Amino acid sequence: MNRIAEKLLRIISDYADGFKGAFNIREDGQCVGRQSTPNIRIDTKEDAPGLVIHVSPNAQKEVVYIPACVTHGAVDDLVYNDFYVGAGADVTIIAGCGVHTDSGDMARHSGIHRFFLEKGAHVLYKEKHIGTGSGTGEKRIDPVTNAFLLEDSVLEMDTVQLQGVDSTVRKTTARLAARAKLIIHESILTEKNETAETDFTVSMDGEDSAVDLISRSVAKGSSRQAYHSCIMGNCRCNGHSECDAILADHGTVNASPELYAGSIDAVLIHEAAIGKIAGEQIIKLRTLGLTEEQAEEKIIEGFLRA
Amino acid sequence: MNRIAEKLLRIISDYADGFKGAFNIREDGQCVGRQSTPNIRIDTKEDAPGLVIHVSPNAQKEVVYIPACVTHGAVDDLVYNDFYVGAGADVTIIAGCGVHTDSGDMARHSGIHRFFLEKGAHVLYKEKHIGTGSGTGEKRIDPVTNAFLLEDSVLEMDTVQLQGVDSTVRKTTARLAARAKLIIHESILTEKNETAETDFTVSMDGEDSAVDLISRSVAKGSSRQAYHSCIMGNCRCNGHSECDAILADHGTVNASPELYAGSIDAVLIHEAAIGKIAGEQIIKLRTLGLTEEQAEEKIIEGFLRA
Numbered sequence: 001m002n003r004i005a006e007k008l009l010r011i012i013s014d015y016a017d018g019f020k021g022a023f024n025i026r027e028d029g030q031c032v033g034r035q036s037t038p039n040i041r042i043d044t045k046e047d048a049p050g051l052v053i054h055v056s057p058n059a060q061k062e063v064v065y066i067p068a069c070v071t072h073g074a075v076d077d078l079v080y081n082d083f084y085v086g087a088g089a090d091v092t093i094i095a096g097c098g099v100h101t102d103s104g105d106m107a108r109h110s111g112i113h114r115f116f117l118e119k120g121a122h123v124l125y126k127e128k129h130i131g132t133g134s135g136t137g138e139k140r141i142d143p144v145t146n147a148f149l150l151e152d153s154v155l156e157m158d159t160v161q162l163q164g165v166d167s168t169v170r171k172t173t174a175r176l177a178a179r180a181k182l183i184i185h186e187s188i189l190t191e192k193n194e195t196a197e198t199d200f201t202v203s204m205d206g207e208d209s210a211v212d213l214i215s216r217s218v219a220k221g222s223s224r225q226a227y228h229s230c231i232m233g234n235c236r237c238n239g240h241s242e243c244d245a246i247l248a249d250h251g252t253v254n255a256s257p258e259l260y261a262g263s264i265d266a267v268l269i270h271e272a273a274i275g276k277i278a279g280e281q282i283i284k285l286r287t288l289g290l291t292e293e294q295a296e297e298k299i300i301e302g303f304l305r306a
Numbered sequence: 307m308n309r310i311a312e313k314l315l316r317i318i319s320d321y322a323d324g325f326k327g328a329f330n331i332r333e334d335g336q337c338v339g340r341q342s343t344p345n346i347r348i349d350t351k352e353d354a355p356g357l358v359i360h361v362s363p364n365a366q367k368e369v370v371y372i373p374a375c376v377t378h379g380a381v382d383d384l385v386y387n388d389f390y391v392g393a394g395a396d397v398t399i400i401a402g403c404g405v406h407t408d409s410g411d412m413a414r415h416s417g418i419h420r421f422f423l424e425k426g427a428h429v430l431y432k433e434k435h436i437g438t439g440s441g442t443g444e445k446r447i448d449p450v451t452n453a454f455l456l457e458d459s460v461l462e463m464d465t466v467q468l469q470g471v472d473s474t475v476r477k478t479t480a481r482l483a484a485r486a487k488l489i490i491h492e493s494i495l496t497e498k499n500e501t502a503e504t505d506f507t508v509s510m511d512g513e514d515s516a517v518d519l520i521s522r523s524v525a526k527g528s529s530r531q532a533y534h535s536c537i538m539g540n541c542r543c544n545g546h547s548e549c550d551a552i553l554a555d556h557g558t559v560n561a562s563p564e565l566y567a568g569s570i571d572a573v574l575i576h577e578a579a580i581g582k583i584a585g586e587q588i589i590k591l592r593t594l595g596l597t598e599e600q601a602e603e604k605i606i607e608g609f610l611r612a
Binding site for chain 1: 539551553554555556557558559560561562563564565566567568569570571572573574575576577578579580581582
């Protein structure tokens with residue numbers, strides 16, 4: 001593993017000179033380290049680049065790391081990872097991604113993830129994205145996530161775009177069976193001329209399924225963000241979505257949250273708020289000794305974590 | 307004026323054996339009565355069917371009635387009405403529409419309205435839509451509204467679709483100059499196999515302009531409704547939208563409210579809620595002696611008026 005990869009791993013996936021438990025490290029399209037455990041088997045995908053990960057029902061409070069890095073320009077890495085999570089398993093997946101280029105060539109990673117949660121499975125999926133390097137080449141991360149949640153399963157997705165990603169298009173779809181629950185916290189920070197597009201389609205097909213989708217975005221510089229979600233309630237179910245954005249400089253945001261109630265027993269709620277940081281908040285923190293810039297940073301940090 | 311027209315007029319435009327002040331009555335594509343007043347001049351449009359209405363700055367708290375009726379099948383009435391409202395004028399426009407067919411033929415009215423509000427003008431626009439008759443012919447009302455609000459002007463739109471309209475496609479656009487204000491209350495009731503589609507595009511182009519858009523819909527029977535709004539804040543401005551829906555029987559609703567902040571000084575907020583009537587509300591009213599049906603009707607009535 002090269003130095004840049006190591007640096008990126010520390011940021012995106014809690015790497016500290018190695019991982020405990022199951023892991024696979026992807027560097028510039030190659031596997032540079034892998035370990036399976038009795039309950040988590042990581043295999044090479046046969047029909048396409050990527051992994052097939054089987055989590056046995058015996059896995060309880062286990063962690064699997066699958067970070068991916070692109071460490072130089074002229075790499076366009078496309079990977080397909082499938083997760084089969086057994087009935088009643090409880091697993092945390094750490095799946096960060098960093099792209100780095102010091103040249104004029106593009107560094108890109110596209111991860112196509114599919115999650116198959118068996119009955120009662122519980123998955124916490126954590127993902128941090130970052131772009132680094134002094135090159136003018138575009139840094140892109142374009143993730144696609146398709147999740148299939150069987151009865152009583154729970155998928156929590158906690159996704160963060162830290163900074164430096166020139167362009168991202170994120171597409172997430174999910175289908176929920178009875179009593180399944182999907183909880184998504186997404187936060188995206190864009191600066192300069194960066195663009196971010198995110199799109200969620202969630203179909204609640206089983207009685208008493210539920211989705212809670214919270215998106216926070218901060219658009220600084222001349223960056224542009226677009227948010228679209230479609231929450232479909234096709235039965236007795238509960239959907240809630242919330243997309244809030246803070247603007248700074250010349251940042252712009254388009255938020256387009258869609259609710260479809262195809263059953264009178266669907267309860268769907270949405271809230272959205274877009275605006276800049278309130279002046280009073282800045283003043284308050286400045287009286288505590290912070291500069292205006294520091295105050296802004298603090299507020300944005302808190303907002304993205306909320 | 308025929309009997310059906312008279313009946314429709316009473317429902318949609320407070321008609322009581324005549325109107326006081328300025329009016330134009332349109333029946334099956336023809337003008338069957340018109341009156342101008344010193345401050346409100348109603349002319350025939352020269353390049354297309356319809357009216358050109360000039361409201362002078364002297365008009366204060368005046369009312370103009372422009373109801374339109376289609377009283378039998380095989381009428382597809384298309385009308386273009388332009389409103390020029392002088393600086394500082396204050397006028398109420400009553401513009402209901404009723405379509406009636408007792409045959410298998412379609413009765414349809416499409417009103418293309420343009421509003422030009424000069425500085426400081428104030429317009430209250432009220433509109434009720436209804437479909438009646440025992441025929442199997444489709445009853446359609448497809449209004450298009452384009453509003454141009456100059457500095458400090460205010461347009462309030464209060465639009466209600468009562469019942470019996472088989473299909474409606476409503477399109478509303480508005481452009482707001484500095485300190486202009488647009489307030490929209492829309493309520494739509496659909497039943498049986500009716501469909502309703504409503505689409506708002508509001509562009510806030512002048513500093514301190516504001517929009518408040520409230521949409522209420524009730525979808526009963528097997529009816530289907532789709533709501534889309536796009537509120538664009540291109541400067542320091544305030545936008546708020548709210549779309550709430552009650553479902554009954556097999557009704558479905560799609561709500562897609564879009565917010566675009568093209569300036570960091572735009573403050574945009576949206577809320578949406580879709581669901582059926584809460585059981586407790588029905589029980590409460592039943593303990594007061596109402597039947598379940600009466601209770602439901604009361605709740606829906608209150609909801610649409612709120």
